Amino acid sequence: MAEEIVAKQREEIQSHEAPIQELGPLPKEPKDGDNLNIARKISTDSSAINHFPGFPYFVRNIRHFPPHQSYARSLFSAGHGYPMYDASTATSVPGDYKNVRGISIGDVGILSTNGQFIFAFNIFLPAGHPYNKGNTPDSFSPLEPLDESEIHTVHEYFPPGAVVASKGIKVTRHSENPLHLSFNSTERVGGLLVLPEGATRQDVATDRIHKYVACNGAEWAYFFGDKRWHPSSNGSTYVITGVDKTTDCSTMSFQVRLAVSPKILARYEKKALRGSDGISAVRNAFVATPPSRNLCVFLRGIRIGVGRAEWIENVEEQPGDGEFAAPYTEIYFPPTWITVMKAKLAFRLGFGHIGERPGVSYFSHPFHPSDIIGPLMLSLRPDAPLVLIDDLIGFVDSNQNPPTKGSLHRHAPLTFFCSKGASFKDCRMMVKEFFEYYDVVEHEGILRLERNSKERNAKVSWHTNIRRFFWPMYDRNWASRGFTELVRRGQHHMETNLYLPMDRAR
DSSP: OHHHHHHHHHHHHTTSSSOEEEOSSOOSSOOTTOOTTOEEEOOOTTOOOOOOTTSOEEEEOOSOOOHHHHHHHHHGGGSSSEEOSSTTOEESOOHHIIIIIOSOTTEEEEEOTTSOEEEEEETTSOTTSTTTTTOSOTTOOOOOOOOGGGEEEEEEEEOTTEEEEOTTOEEEEEEETTEEEEEEEOOSEEEEEEETTOEEEEEEOOHHHHHHHHHHHHHHHHHHHTTTSSSOOTTOEEEEEEEEEESEEEEEEEEOOTTSOOOEEEEEETTEEEEOSSOOEEEEEEEOSSSSSOEEEEEEEEEEEEOHHHHHHHTOOOHHHHHHTOEEEEEBOOOOHHHHHHHHHHHHTTOOSTTSSOSBOOEEOOOOTHHHHHHHHHHHSTTOSEEEEEOOOSOSOOOSSOOOBSSOOOSSOOEEEOSSOSBHHHHHHHHHHHHHHEEEEEETTEEEEEEOOHHHHHHHHHHHHHHTTOGGGGOOSHHHHHHHHHHHHHHHHHHHOTTSOBSOOO
8 A cells, every 4th residue: 555655656746847755854955966956845744833933923803804804815715816905006106007017927025004015126127127226125136037938818817797706795697788796795704806897817937936036035035024114024025926907897895893784785887886785895996097907906926934043133133123013914703693692782782892992002914825824834844944935826616607696698707706705714724725735845945835736636626525514524634733823822922912002992
Protein backbone atom coordinates (compact mmCIF):
# COMPACT_ATOMS: atom_id res chain seq x y z
CA MET A 1 0.00 0.00 0.00
CA ALA A 2 2.83 2.39 0.90
CA GLU A 3 4.53 1.67 -2.43
CA GLU A 4 1.32 2.56 -4.32
CA ILE A 5 1.05 5.89 -2.48
CA VAL A 6 4.68 6.77 -3.24
CA ALA A 7 4.20 5.88 -6.92
CA LYS A 8 1.12 8.09 -7.14
CA GLN A 9 2.94 11.01 -5.51
CA ARG A 10 5.72 10.71 -8.08
CA GLU A 11 3.18 10.87 -10.91
CA GLU A 12 1.61 14.00 -9.40
CA ILE A 13 4.85 15.96 -9.13
CA GLN A 14 6.03 15.22 -12.67
CA SER A 15 3.70 17.90 -14.09
CA HIS A 16 5.30 20.68 -12.03
CA GLU A 17 8.10 22.78 -13.47
CA ALA A 18 9.99 22.53 -10.17
CA PRO A 19 9.58 19.05 -8.64
CA ILE A 20 8.31 18.89 -5.08
CA GLN A 21 10.18 16.97 -2.39
CA GLU A 22 9.10 16.66 1.20
CA LEU A 23 12.16 17.39 3.29
CA GLY A 24 13.07 18.24 6.83
CA PRO A 25 13.99 21.62 8.37
CA LEU A 26 14.54 24.65 6.15
CA PRO A 27 18.29 24.97 5.40
CA LYS A 28 19.86 28.23 6.49
CA GLU A 29 22.31 28.31 3.58
CA PRO A 30 22.61 26.21 0.42
CA LYS A 31 25.34 23.62 0.52
CA ASP A 32 27.59 22.56 -2.30
CA GLY A 33 25.76 20.22 -4.62
CA ASP A 34 22.25 21.25 -3.53
CA ASN A 35 19.72 21.60 -6.31
CA LEU A 36 18.27 25.07 -5.75
CA ASN A 37 15.57 24.53 -8.37
CA ILE A 38 13.73 22.03 -6.19
CA ALA A 39 10.54 23.15 -4.47
CA ARG A 40 10.41 21.31 -1.18
CA LYS A 41 6.96 20.30 0.00
CA ILE A 42 6.43 21.14 3.66
CA SER A 43 4.69 18.68 5.92
CA THR A 44 1.79 19.96 8.04
CA ASP A 45 2.15 17.24 10.67
CA SER A 46 2.62 18.36 14.29
CA SER A 47 2.82 22.05 13.39
CA ALA A 48 2.31 24.65 16.12
CA ILE A 49 0.27 27.67 14.99
CA ASN A 50 1.55 31.05 16.10
CA HIS A 51 0.80 34.71 15.44
CA PHE A 52 3.61 36.47 13.56
CA PRO A 53 4.73 40.07 14.21
CA GLY A 54 3.11 42.68 12.00
CA PHE A 55 0.18 40.53 10.86
CA PRO A 56 -3.26 41.60 12.11
CA TYR A 57 -4.94 39.82 15.00
CA PHE A 58 -8.27 38.09 14.36
CA VAL A 59 -11.08 38.74 16.83
CA ARG A 60 -14.83 38.25 17.16
CA ASN A 61 -16.81 41.09 15.62
CA ILE A 62 -17.84 43.60 18.29
CA ARG A 63 -19.17 46.36 16.07
CA HIS A 64 -21.11 46.91 12.88
CA PHE A 65 -19.11 46.40 9.67
CA PRO A 66 -18.87 49.34 7.25
CA PRO A 67 -20.52 48.50 3.88
CA HIS A 68 -17.24 47.86 2.06
CA GLN A 69 -16.19 45.30 4.70
CA SER A 70 -19.47 43.38 4.55
CA TYR A 71 -19.20 43.39 0.76
CA ALA A 72 -15.62 42.06 0.60
CA ARG A 73 -16.18 39.38 3.26
CA SER A 74 -19.36 38.14 1.59
CA LEU A 75 -18.13 37.94 -2.03
CA PHE A 76 -14.56 36.69 -1.61
CA SER A 77 -15.70 33.06 -1.63
CA ALA A 78 -17.05 33.57 -5.17
CA GLY A 79 -13.48 32.81 -6.24
CA HIS A 80 -12.83 35.85 -8.46
CA GLY A 81 -10.33 37.65 -6.21
CA TYR A 82 -10.69 40.67 -3.93
CA PRO A 83 -14.13 42.33 -4.40
CA MET A 84 -13.99 46.12 -4.83
CA TYR A 85 -17.07 47.75 -3.30
CA ASP A 86 -16.14 51.05 -4.98
CA ALA A 87 -14.95 49.98 -8.42
CA SER A 88 -13.37 53.34 -9.24
CA THR A 89 -11.43 53.63 -6.02
CA ALA A 90 -7.69 54.16 -6.15
CA THR A 91 -6.15 56.89 -4.04
CA SER A 92 -3.21 59.26 -4.54
CA VAL A 93 -3.06 58.85 -8.32
CA PRO A 94 -3.05 61.23 -11.31
CA GLY A 95 -6.40 61.98 -12.95
CA ASP A 96 -5.77 59.90 -16.07
CA TYR A 97 -4.89 56.86 -13.94
CA LYS A 98 -8.32 56.94 -12.30
CA ASN A 99 -10.38 58.07 -15.28
CA VAL A 100 -8.75 56.12 -18.13
CA ARG A 101 -6.29 53.49 -16.91
CA GLY A 102 -7.64 52.30 -13.57
CA ILE A 103 -6.04 49.58 -11.43
CA SER A 104 -3.83 47.54 -13.75
CA ILE A 105 -1.50 44.56 -13.82
CA GLY A 106 1.84 45.41 -12.24
CA ASP A 107 0.49 47.98 -9.78
CA VAL A 108 1.90 47.74 -6.27
CA GLY A 109 0.09 49.12 -3.24
CA ILE A 110 -1.97 48.22 -0.20
CA LEU A 111 -5.64 47.96 0.76
CA SER A 112 -6.83 50.82 2.93
CA THR A 113 -9.15 50.50 5.92
CA ASN A 114 -12.03 51.91 3.83
CA GLY A 115 -11.67 49.33 1.06
CA GLN A 116 -9.63 51.38 -1.39
CA PHE A 117 -6.52 50.32 -3.26
CA ILE A 118 -3.72 52.74 -2.37
CA PHE A 119 -1.44 52.86 -5.41
CA ALA A 120 2.32 53.32 -4.91
CA PHE A 121 4.08 52.34 -8.14
CA ASN A 122 3.95 50.02 -11.14
CA ILE A 123 6.69 47.42 -11.58
CA PHE A 124 6.83 47.90 -15.38
CA LEU A 125 7.38 51.69 -15.27
CA PRO A 126 10.63 53.51 -14.42
CA ALA A 127 11.00 55.30 -11.09
CA GLY A 128 10.81 58.69 -12.82
CA HIS A 129 7.48 58.01 -14.53
CA PRO A 130 4.70 60.39 -13.38
CA TYR A 131 2.82 57.46 -11.84
CA ASN A 132 5.87 56.24 -9.90
CA LYS A 133 7.74 59.43 -9.11
CA GLY A 134 8.44 59.77 -5.39
CA ASN A 135 6.69 56.52 -4.47
CA THR A 136 9.33 53.85 -5.12
CA PRO A 137 11.96 52.30 -2.84
CA ASP A 138 15.48 53.68 -3.28
CA SER A 139 16.82 50.64 -5.13
CA PHE A 140 13.77 50.20 -7.37
CA SER A 141 14.49 48.88 -10.85
CA PRO A 142 11.54 48.17 -13.20
CA LEU A 143 10.78 44.80 -14.69
CA GLU A 144 10.84 44.41 -18.46
CA PRO A 145 7.33 45.14 -19.82
CA LEU A 146 4.97 42.28 -20.55
CA ASP A 147 4.53 40.70 -23.95
CA GLU A 148 0.99 40.42 -25.22
CA SER A 149 1.46 36.65 -25.14
CA GLU A 150 1.93 36.82 -21.36
CA ILE A 151 -1.47 38.45 -20.76
CA HIS A 152 -4.53 36.22 -20.88
CA THR A 153 -7.64 38.27 -21.74
CA VAL A 154 -11.23 37.00 -21.75
CA HIS A 155 -13.66 39.54 -23.15
CA GLU A 156 -17.06 39.36 -21.51
CA TYR A 157 -15.85 36.86 -18.94
CA PHE A 158 -18.93 38.16 -17.14
CA PRO A 159 -21.65 38.48 -19.82
CA PRO A 160 -23.89 41.57 -19.99
CA GLY A 161 -26.48 41.43 -17.24
CA ALA A 162 -24.33 39.21 -15.00
CA VAL A 163 -24.85 39.22 -11.23
CA VAL A 164 -22.45 38.10 -8.49
CA ALA A 165 -24.40 37.44 -5.30
CA SER A 166 -23.39 36.32 -1.83
CA LYS A 167 -24.72 33.26 -0.06
CA GLY A 168 -28.48 33.20 0.48
CA ILE A 169 -29.47 35.95 -1.99
CA LYS A 170 -32.26 34.90 -4.37
CA VAL A 171 -32.21 36.47 -7.83
CA THR A 172 -35.29 36.91 -10.02
CA ARG A 173 -34.78 37.93 -13.66
CA HIS A 174 -37.77 39.81 -15.08
CA SER A 175 -36.21 40.98 -18.37
CA GLU A 176 -32.81 41.31 -20.04
CA ASN A 177 -33.38 44.29 -22.31
CA PRO A 178 -33.96 46.51 -20.48
CA LEU A 179 -32.29 44.79 -17.53
CA HIS A 180 -34.79 44.27 -14.73
CA LEU A 181 -33.85 42.21 -11.66
CA SER A 182 -35.09 41.77 -8.12
CA PHE A 183 -33.29 40.39 -5.07
CA ASN A 184 -34.27 39.15 -1.65
CA SER A 185 -32.45 37.55 1.26
CA THR A 186 -32.85 36.63 4.91
CA GLU A 187 -29.10 36.58 5.64
CA ARG A 188 -27.67 39.09 8.12
CA VAL A 189 -24.52 39.88 6.12
CA GLY A 190 -24.18 39.94 2.34
CA GLY A 191 -23.51 41.79 -0.88
CA LEU A 192 -24.13 41.70 -4.61
CA LEU A 193 -22.69 43.09 -7.83
CA VAL A 194 -24.67 43.92 -11.00
CA LEU A 195 -22.79 44.19 -14.31
CA PRO A 196 -25.14 45.64 -16.98
CA GLU A 197 -22.36 45.65 -19.61
CA GLY A 198 -20.51 42.58 -18.34
CA ALA A 199 -16.79 42.62 -17.51
CA THR A 200 -13.46 41.68 -19.12
CA ARG A 201 -10.92 39.53 -17.28
CA GLN A 202 -7.15 39.94 -17.58
CA ASP A 203 -4.57 37.73 -15.87
CA VAL A 204 -0.85 37.40 -16.35
CA ALA A 205 1.37 34.33 -16.09
CA THR A 206 3.16 35.02 -12.82
CA ASP A 207 6.41 33.00 -13.16
CA ARG A 208 8.51 35.98 -14.21
CA ILE A 209 6.72 38.28 -11.78
CA HIS A 210 7.12 35.74 -8.98
CA LYS A 211 10.90 35.69 -9.41
CA TYR A 212 11.00 39.48 -9.50
CA VAL A 213 8.82 39.80 -6.39
CA ALA A 214 10.88 37.17 -4.58
CA CYS A 215 13.99 39.29 -5.11
CA ASN A 216 12.39 42.60 -4.11
CA GLY A 217 9.40 41.71 -1.93
CA ALA A 218 11.13 42.05 1.44
CA GLU A 219 12.38 45.56 0.63
CA TRP A 220 8.90 46.60 -0.56
CA ALA A 221 7.37 45.28 2.67
CA TYR A 222 9.86 47.32 4.70
CA PHE A 223 9.12 50.33 2.49
CA PHE A 224 5.39 50.16 3.23
CA GLY A 225 5.99 49.25 6.86
CA ASP A 226 8.26 52.22 7.52
CA LYS A 227 5.25 54.25 8.73
CA ARG A 228 4.91 55.94 5.37
CA TRP A 229 1.72 54.12 4.45
CA HIS A 230 -1.33 53.07 6.44
CA PRO A 231 -2.25 50.36 7.16
CA SER A 232 1.32 49.14 6.76
CA SER A 233 0.94 45.74 8.39
CA ASN A 234 2.92 42.64 7.56
CA GLY A 235 1.44 40.89 4.54
CA SER A 236 -0.32 44.01 3.24
CA THR A 237 1.95 44.68 0.22
CA TYR A 238 -0.11 43.84 -2.87
CA VAL A 239 1.29 43.21 -6.40
CA ILE A 240 -1.59 43.13 -8.90
CA THR A 241 -1.50 40.25 -11.41
CA GLY A 242 -5.14 40.15 -12.54
CA VAL A 243 -8.18 42.42 -12.86
CA ASP A 244 -11.83 42.22 -13.88
CA LYS A 245 -12.93 45.53 -15.44
CA THR A 246 -16.14 47.03 -16.73
CA THR A 247 -17.67 50.29 -17.92
CA ASP A 248 -20.70 50.21 -15.62
CA CYS A 249 -21.60 48.47 -12.39
CA SER A 250 -23.69 48.73 -9.24
CA THR A 251 -22.89 47.23 -5.84
CA MET A 252 -24.93 46.61 -2.71
CA SER A 253 -23.92 45.60 0.80
CA PHE A 254 -25.86 44.92 3.96
CA GLN A 255 -25.46 43.88 7.58
CA VAL A 256 -28.63 43.58 9.63
CA ARG A 257 -28.47 44.77 13.23
CA LEU A 258 -29.45 42.42 16.04
CA ALA A 259 -32.69 44.23 16.86
CA VAL A 260 -33.94 44.06 13.24
CA SER A 261 -35.32 41.03 11.42
CA PRO A 262 -33.29 40.23 8.29
CA LYS A 263 -35.47 40.86 5.24
CA ILE A 264 -33.42 42.28 2.38
CA LEU A 265 -35.22 43.54 -0.74
CA ALA A 266 -33.72 45.29 -3.77
CA ARG A 267 -34.44 45.91 -7.46
CA TYR A 268 -32.36 46.77 -10.48
CA GLU A 269 -34.34 48.67 -13.12
CA LYS A 270 -33.98 51.82 -15.20
CA LYS A 271 -30.19 51.38 -15.02
CA ALA A 272 -30.06 51.74 -11.24
CA LEU A 273 -29.93 49.46 -8.22
CA ARG A 274 -32.21 50.44 -5.34
CA GLY A 275 -32.60 48.89 -1.92
CA SER A 276 -36.17 49.00 -0.64
CA ASP A 277 -35.51 47.47 2.78
CA GLY A 278 -34.12 50.56 4.54
CA ILE A 279 -31.02 48.54 5.52
CA SER A 280 -28.85 48.03 2.45
CA ALA A 281 -26.10 50.37 1.37
CA VAL A 282 -25.94 50.88 -2.41
CA ARG A 283 -23.14 52.23 -4.62
CA ASN A 284 -24.95 52.98 -7.84
CA ALA A 285 -24.21 53.59 -11.50
CA PHE A 286 -20.44 53.59 -11.63
CA VAL A 287 -20.16 54.76 -15.24
CA ALA A 288 -16.66 55.31 -16.57
CA THR A 289 -15.99 58.82 -17.89
CA PRO A 290 -14.93 58.89 -20.66
CA PRO A 291 -16.43 55.48 -21.46
CA SER A 292 -13.70 52.88 -20.97
CA ARG A 293 -13.27 49.64 -19.08
CA ASN A 294 -11.36 51.18 -16.17
CA LEU A 295 -13.69 50.20 -13.32
CA CYS A 296 -12.14 47.30 -11.39
CA VAL A 297 -14.72 45.01 -9.76
CA PHE A 298 -12.31 42.22 -8.76
CA LEU A 299 -8.53 42.33 -8.41
CA ARG A 300 -6.05 39.50 -7.96
CA GLY A 301 -2.41 39.57 -7.04
CA ILE A 302 0.49 38.48 -4.84
CA ARG A 303 0.57 39.49 -1.18
CA ILE A 304 3.99 39.68 0.50
CA GLY A 305 4.63 38.56 4.09
CA VAL A 306 7.90 38.78 6.00
CA GLY A 307 9.27 36.33 8.58
CA ARG A 308 9.43 37.04 12.30
CA ALA A 309 13.10 37.99 12.65
CA GLU A 310 13.16 40.10 9.47
CA TRP A 311 10.05 42.09 10.42
CA ILE A 312 11.21 42.82 13.97
CA GLU A 313 14.69 43.83 12.81
CA ASN A 314 13.62 46.09 9.93
CA VAL A 315 10.22 47.52 10.89
CA GLU A 316 9.28 47.36 14.56
CA GLU A 317 11.24 49.72 16.80
CA GLN A 318 9.84 49.27 20.30
CA PRO A 319 7.55 46.51 21.59
CA GLY A 320 5.26 49.08 23.23
CA ASP A 321 4.76 50.95 19.99
CA GLY A 322 3.90 47.69 18.23
CA GLU A 323 1.27 46.82 20.81
CA PHE A 324 -0.28 50.28 20.66
CA ALA A 325 -0.60 50.16 16.87
CA ALA A 326 -1.60 46.48 16.64
CA PRO A 327 -4.17 46.00 13.84
CA TYR A 328 -7.27 43.85 14.38
CA THR A 329 -9.46 42.14 11.79
CA GLU A 330 -12.93 41.22 12.98
CA ILE A 331 -14.35 37.82 12.05
CA TYR A 332 -18.13 37.63 11.82
CA PHE A 333 -19.77 35.36 14.38
CA PRO A 334 -23.53 35.11 13.69
CA PRO A 335 -25.54 35.96 16.79
CA THR A 336 -27.41 33.25 18.68
CA TRP A 337 -31.19 33.47 18.89
CA ILE A 338 -30.86 34.37 22.58
CA THR A 339 -28.62 37.31 21.71
CA VAL A 340 -31.08 38.47 19.04
CA MET A 341 -34.02 38.27 21.45
CA LYS A 342 -32.14 40.24 24.11
CA ALA A 343 -31.21 42.94 21.57
CA LYS A 344 -34.82 43.21 20.35
CA LEU A 345 -36.10 43.48 23.93
CA ALA A 346 -33.51 46.12 24.79
CA PHE A 347 -34.43 48.10 21.68
CA ARG A 348 -38.14 48.00 22.56
CA LEU A 349 -37.34 49.20 26.08
CA GLY A 350 -35.42 52.15 24.67
CA PHE A 351 -31.86 51.08 25.48
CA GLY A 352 -30.66 51.32 21.87
CA HIS A 353 -28.48 48.77 20.07
CA ILE A 354 -27.03 47.00 23.07
CA GLY A 355 -24.04 44.80 22.36
CA GLU A 356 -23.23 46.41 18.99
CA ARG A 357 -20.74 49.05 20.10
CA PRO A 358 -17.22 48.23 21.29
CA GLY A 359 -15.84 49.29 24.63
CA VAL A 360 -12.39 49.92 23.15
CA SER A 361 -10.96 51.88 20.24
CA TYR A 362 -8.53 50.03 17.99
CA PHE A 363 -7.02 49.94 14.51
CA SER A 364 -9.39 48.05 12.21
CA HIS A 365 -7.62 46.17 9.43
CA PRO A 366 -9.23 45.34 6.04
CA PHE A 367 -10.20 41.71 5.65
CA HIS A 368 -8.22 39.50 3.28
CA PRO A 369 -7.80 35.69 3.52
CA SER A 370 -4.05 35.98 2.88
CA ASP A 371 -3.72 37.48 6.37
CA ILE A 372 -4.89 34.09 7.62
CA ILE A 373 -2.95 31.99 5.12
CA GLY A 374 0.34 33.86 5.70
CA PRO A 375 0.72 33.08 9.43
CA LEU A 376 -0.42 29.49 8.83
CA MET A 377 2.33 29.01 6.23
CA LEU A 378 4.97 30.72 8.36
CA SER A 379 4.01 28.51 11.31
CA LEU A 380 5.22 25.55 9.24
CA ARG A 381 8.60 27.22 8.73
CA PRO A 382 9.11 29.84 11.50
CA ASP A 383 12.60 30.69 10.23
CA ALA A 384 11.50 31.41 6.64
CA PRO A 385 12.33 35.02 5.63
CA LEU A 386 9.51 35.56 3.11
CA VAL A 387 6.10 34.21 2.11
CA LEU A 388 4.35 34.96 -1.20
CA ILE A 389 0.60 34.35 -1.41
CA ASP A 390 -1.38 34.43 -4.65
CA ASP A 391 -5.06 35.31 -4.84
CA LEU A 392 -5.48 31.90 -6.40
CA ILE A 393 -8.94 31.31 -7.83
CA GLY A 394 -10.84 28.16 -8.55
CA PHE A 395 -10.28 26.49 -5.17
CA VAL A 396 -13.78 27.28 -3.94
CA ASP A 397 -16.78 25.20 -4.97
CA SER A 398 -18.96 28.08 -6.13
CA ASN A 399 -21.81 27.09 -8.41
CA GLN A 400 -21.45 29.13 -11.57
CA ASN A 401 -24.80 28.24 -13.07
CA PRO A 402 -27.37 28.30 -10.25
CA PRO A 403 -31.11 28.04 -10.68
CA THR A 404 -32.94 31.37 -10.85
CA LYS A 405 -36.59 32.29 -10.74
CA GLY A 406 -38.33 33.39 -13.89
CA SER A 407 -38.82 31.93 -17.36
CA LEU A 408 -35.60 33.21 -18.97
CA HIS A 409 -33.22 30.68 -20.51
CA ARG A 410 -29.70 31.74 -21.49
CA HIS A 411 -26.77 29.62 -22.64
CA ALA A 412 -24.16 31.62 -20.74
CA PRO A 413 -24.32 31.68 -16.92
CA LEU A 414 -25.72 35.03 -15.82
CA THR A 415 -25.76 34.56 -12.06
CA PHE A 416 -22.62 33.75 -10.08
CA PHE A 417 -23.16 33.10 -6.41
CA CYS A 418 -21.21 32.06 -3.33
CA SER A 419 -21.72 28.74 -1.60
CA LYS A 420 -20.12 30.17 1.56
CA GLY A 421 -20.91 33.29 3.53
CA ALA A 422 -18.99 35.72 5.72
CA SER A 423 -19.20 33.83 9.02
CA PHE A 424 -16.34 32.33 11.01
CA LYS A 425 -17.43 28.79 10.07
CA ASP A 426 -17.62 29.66 6.37
CA CYS A 427 -14.22 31.34 6.44
CA ARG A 428 -12.70 28.40 8.30
CA MET A 429 -14.07 25.97 5.72
CA MET A 430 -12.75 28.15 2.87
CA VAL A 431 -9.24 28.17 4.40
CA LYS A 432 -9.43 24.42 5.02
CA GLU A 433 -10.36 23.68 1.41
CA PHE A 434 -7.68 26.07 0.18
CA PHE A 435 -4.94 23.97 1.77
CA GLU A 436 -6.52 20.83 0.37
CA TYR A 437 -6.12 22.18 -3.17
CA TYR A 438 -2.63 23.65 -2.63
CA ASP A 439 0.60 22.46 -1.02
CA VAL A 440 2.96 24.73 0.90
CA VAL A 441 6.42 24.54 -0.64
CA GLU A 442 9.77 26.20 0.01
CA HIS A 443 11.95 27.34 -2.86
CA GLU A 444 15.29 29.00 -2.15
CA GLY A 445 14.13 29.88 1.36
CA ILE A 446 10.84 31.47 0.23
CA LEU A 447 7.45 29.97 1.04
CA ARG A 448 4.80 29.82 -1.66
CA LEU A 449 1.88 27.66 -2.77
CA GLU A 450 1.87 24.90 -5.37
CA ARG A 451 -1.40 23.71 -6.91
CA ASN A 452 -2.12 20.00 -6.68
CA SER A 453 -2.61 17.81 -9.74
CA LYS A 454 -5.98 17.74 -11.48
CA GLU A 455 -6.54 14.17 -10.36
CA ARG A 456 -5.94 15.00 -6.72
CA ASN A 457 -8.08 18.14 -6.88
CA ALA A 458 -10.91 16.15 -8.46
CA LYS A 459 -10.73 13.78 -5.52
CA VAL A 460 -10.77 16.73 -3.10
CA SER A 461 -13.86 18.13 -4.85
CA TRP A 462 -15.63 14.78 -4.47
CA HIS A 463 -14.80 14.67 -0.76
CA THR A 464 -15.93 18.28 -0.39
CA ASN A 465 -19.39 17.44 -1.73
CA ILE A 466 -19.64 14.57 0.74
CA ARG A 467 -18.57 16.84 3.60
CA ARG A 468 -21.52 19.12 3.01
CA PHE A 469 -23.71 16.46 4.58
CA PHE A 470 -21.34 15.76 7.49
CA TRP A 471 -19.76 19.17 8.33
CA PRO A 472 -18.86 18.52 11.99
CA MET A 473 -17.33 15.13 11.22
CA TYR A 474 -14.93 16.32 8.51
CA ASP A 475 -13.76 19.71 9.74
CA ARG A 476 -10.65 18.61 11.62
CA ASN A 477 -7.42 19.27 9.76
CA TRP A 478 -4.42 21.42 10.59
CA ALA A 479 -5.68 24.48 8.66
CA SER A 480 -9.10 24.64 10.34
CA ARG A 481 -7.52 24.04 13.75
CA GLY A 482 -4.88 26.65 13.00
CA PHE A 483 -7.41 29.29 12.00
CA THR A 484 -9.40 28.63 15.18
CA GLU A 485 -6.18 28.99 17.18
CA LEU A 486 -5.32 32.29 15.47
CA VAL A 487 -8.73 33.70 16.45
CA ARG A 488 -8.32 32.44 20.01
CA ARG A 489 -4.89 34.07 20.31
CA GLY A 490 -6.15 37.30 18.75
CA GLN A 491 -9.09 37.49 21.14
CA HIS A 492 -6.76 36.93 24.09
CA HIS A 493 -4.42 39.65 22.80
CA MET A 494 -7.24 42.19 22.53
CA GLU A 495 -8.47 41.41 26.03
CA THR A 496 -4.98 41.77 27.53
CA ASN A 497 -3.59 44.63 25.42
CA LEU A 498 -3.09 47.47 27.91
CA TYR A 499 -2.35 49.94 25.11
CA LEU A 500 -5.91 49.90 23.71
CA PRO A 501 -7.78 53.13 24.56
CA MET A 502 -10.81 52.19 26.66
CA ASP A 503 -14.38 53.49 26.38
CA ARG A 504 -13.56 56.02 23.67
CA ALA A 505 -15.94 54.52 21.15
CA ARG A 506 -19.03 54.87 23.30
